[in-house]
Amino acid sequence: MANISLKNVSLAFMVKQDSGYNLKDILVGGFFRKHYRMPKQVQALDDISLEVNDGERLGIIGHNGAGKSTLLRLIAGIYQPSNGSRKVAGRISSLFDIALGFEQEATGWENIRFRCYLQGETPRSVDNKLQEIADFSELGEFLEMPVRFYSSGMRVRLAFSIATAIDPEVLLVDEVLAAGDMAFQAKAFERMRATIAKAHLMVMVSHDLERTAELCNRIIWLEHGKVRQVGSAGEIIPAYKEWTRIAASTGKAKPGGTVLSAA
Numbered sequence: 001m002a003n004i005s006l007k008n009v010s011l012a013f014m015v016k017q018d019s020g021y022n023l024k025d026i027l028v029g030g031f032f033r034k035h036y037r038m039p040k041q042v043q044a045l046d047d048i049s050l051e052v053n054d055g056e057r058l059g060i061i062g063h064n065g066a067g068k069s070t071l072l073r074l075i076a077g078i079y080q081p082s083n084g085s086r087k088v089a090g091r092i093s094s095l096f097d098i099a100l101g102f103e104q105e106a107t108g109w110e111n112i113r114f115r116c117y118l119q120g121e122t123p124r125s126v127d128n129k130l131q132e133i134a135d136f137s138e139l140g141e142f143l144e145m146p147v148r149f150y151s152s153g154m155r156v157r158l159a160f161s162i163a164t165a166i167d168p169e170v171l172l173v174d175e176v177l178a179a180g181d182m183a184f185q186a187k188a189f190e191r192m193r194a195t196i197a198k199a200h201l202m203v204m205v206s207h208d209l210e211r212t213a214e215l216c217n218r219i220i221w222l223e224h225g226k227v228r229q230v231g232s233a234g235e236i237i238p239a240y241k242e243w244t245r246i247a248a249s250t251g252k253a254k255p256g257g258t259v260l261s262a263a
Helices: 023-029 068-076 108-118 123-137 140-144 152-163 182-198 209-215 233-250
Strands: 003-015 040-053 057-061 083-089 092-095 170-174 201-205 218-223 226-231
Touching: 003 068, 003 201, 040 068, 040 083, 040 201, 040 226, 057 068, 057 209, 057 233, 068 083, 068 092, 068 170, 068 201, 108 123, 108 140, 108 152, 123 152, 152 182, 170 182, 182 209, 201 209, 209 233, 218 233, 226 233
Parallel strands: 057 201, 057 218, 092 170, 170 201
Antiparallel strands: 003 040, 003 083, 218 226
């Protein structure tokens, strides 16, 4: 049974501050100690408790900088919590930055194999999926060419086709639905639905609220690294839309309101 359990999780980063002076200013002026600015601690996530169980489809929404992608990467194990505990049961399949990491001098066919192996596939399982991945990408004879000659759209097509050829248990998705041109996006969305359907559980970050409502049965709304509200898509997304409408009309970063517990 797949499960994600976060208990009172917090995550802080130490960020270097720009002193406003370059190295020459410091060396020539001789005031390094006087003007040196200590690294600043940034609280990316603050006391988050969350349970996601087998069969659930959870969407994470919030403004830019709310901590959505940071939370997803903490669940994936990329970041370790500064405080609290994180437990994940099940094999994790992460769809983050899918167009990065190609072998530039290798062909499309070779990159399919390389990336499938990184996703945990075996040579036999790759052989069974190879043609299907190629057909879905619609790249045809371009697969014979080194990837360095591909356009950005071609790279996204190939990356998406490979990334969604998995059989996931815990599926983590970060903004991968905008793949290629409009015709391919429609096909990609149906492919994404099929991939999500195969997963034991799924957690997704997206700014596309309509797609999020369609794909997810529960929503967590983050605000400045805290959980503002957790509930059904039908409850949370209309509340978030109203929040953004008020914020836009008043010119405020947030219109206020009580932060609710995730429990």
